[in-house]
Amino acid sequence: AQKVTQAQTEISVVEKEDVTLDCVYETRDTTYYLFWYKQPPSGELVFLIRRNSFDEQNEISGRYSWNFQKSTSSFNFTITASQVVDSAVYFCALSEARIQAGTALIFGKGTTLSVSS
Amino acid sequence: KAGVTQTPRYLIKTRGQQVTLSCSPISGHRSVSWYQQTPGQGLQFLFEYFSETQRNKGNFPGRFSGRQFSNSRSEMNVSTLELGDSALYLCASEAGARSGTEAFFGQGTRLTVV
Numbered sequence: 637a638q639k640v641t642q643a644q645t646e647i648s649v650v651e652k653e654d655v656t657l658d659c660v661y662e663t664r665d666t667t668y669y670l671f672w673y674k675q676p677p678s679g680e681l682v683f684l685i686r687r688n689s690f691d692e693q694n695e696i697s698g699r700y701s702w703n704f705q706k707s708t709s710s711f712n713f714t715i716t717a718s719q720v721v722d723s724a725v726y727f728c729a730l731s732e733a734r735i736q737a738g739t740a741l742i743f744g745k746g747t748t749l750s751v752s753s
Numbered sequence: 754k755a756g757v758t759q760t761p762r763y764l765i766k767t768r769g770q771q772v773t774l775s776c777s778p779i780s781g782h783r784s785v786s787w788y789q790q791t792p793g794q795g796l797q798f799l800f801e802y803f804s805e806t807q808r809n810k811g812n813f814p815g816r817f818s819g820r821q822f823s824n825s826r827s828e829m830n831v832s833t834l835e836l837g838d839s840a841l842y843l844c845a846s847e848a849g850a851r852s853g854t855e856a857f858f859g860q861g862t863r864l865t866v867v
Contacts, residue, residue, distance in 0.1 A: 669853040679841060680757075681858040688853060727796065731853065738809035739784050739847050741856060743796035 638663045640730050642744035649718050649751055656714045657747050659728030665689075667733035670704065670711045671741065675725040684726075687711065718751045725749070755780065757846050757859035765865045771832040774862045778825050778846030785827040786856065787819060790841040799842075802827055831864075839866045 639662040649655045661670065672684040685697065687704050694703050699719075703712045715722055725748050729741040758777040766772050778785050787799040798811040802821035819829040825846075831838055841863050845856040 673858075678860060679843075679863075680860045681843065681845070681856075683855045683857070686853070686855065733853065738801045738803065739786060739849075739854070739856065740798045740801055740809050740811070741786070741788075741796075741845075742798065743788075745795040 638730055638732065638742045640728050640742055640744035642726075642728055642747050644747045645745070646748045646750070649749070651719060651751055651753050652717050653751075654714060654716050655718050655749065655751075656712055657726050657728070657749070659711045659713065659744060661709050661711060661728070661730045663730060663732060665732045665734060669731045669733070671729040671731070672702070672711075672713045673727045673729060673743075675727065675746070677724075681727065685713070715749075718749075720751050720753050723749060723751045757844055757857050759842075759844050759859035759862050761862060762860065763863045763865075765867060766834050767867055768834055768836060770834050771830060772834060772864060773828055773830045774842055774844075774864070776827045776829075776844030776846075776859060778827070778844075779848075779857055782846035782848050782857070783825055784847040784849065785821055785825060786845045786847075787827070787829050788843045788845065789813075790843060790861070791837075791839070796843070799829065834866045836866050838864065840864060 641660045668689045673681040699716045701714045725746045728744045784803045786801040800810045821827045841861045843861045844859045
């Protein structure tokens with residue numbers, strides 16, 4: 637069965653600290669996609685990053701970076717030099733490439749990040 | 754380019770009533786998915802429509818239904834409302850037919866059942 641686990645429910649940091657959000661996933665498929673979305677208080681989910689199962693290269697995009705390790709089924713997300721505007725709920729999500737799965741996203745329970753000044 | 758529009762933003766209904774929520778996807782997007790978000794269960798997939806056909810359905814009772822029109826706009830309907838249906842209902846649209854593309858979400862409809 638497919639599952640996404642975000643063990644951290646809430647994280648509080650002070651501005652300029654680095655913060656890593658953990659995500660562990662389960663799937664039987666060999667082809668799948670992993671995502672991170674951010675949900676600010678306004679409610680809409682905002683796409684941050686995507687990775688497919690065949691690309692374990694870790695990258696940095698501005699203040700965001702991610703660490704994808706298939707061996708441990710983890711897809712962690714790091715914000716460097718956090719800012720107050722980063723305060724939001726962050727969701728890790730999985731989608732499988734099977735045709736029957738369509739575009740359905742399986743979400744973790746989310747991690748609430750609070751950044752104080 | 755206009756984003757995903759969901760109407761209404763807020764709704765209060767009484768137990769036993771039915772409700773219809775609307776979602777207008779980004780122009781040109783043919784895939785529309787619906788999600789329910791509650792504090793207890795988190796974000797859960799309801800169903801997905803592509804070219805007016807339901808392609809995938811989550812684990813929800815038959816009281817939850819949806820449809821998609823030829824212009825890709827989608828509606829979801831919940832009949833015989835229960836208190837537990839109180840939630841934020843999010844709609845997402847995607848350009849492609851396959852997984853792996855970026856989903857664009859609306860701001861949601863906050864449904865309160867009293």
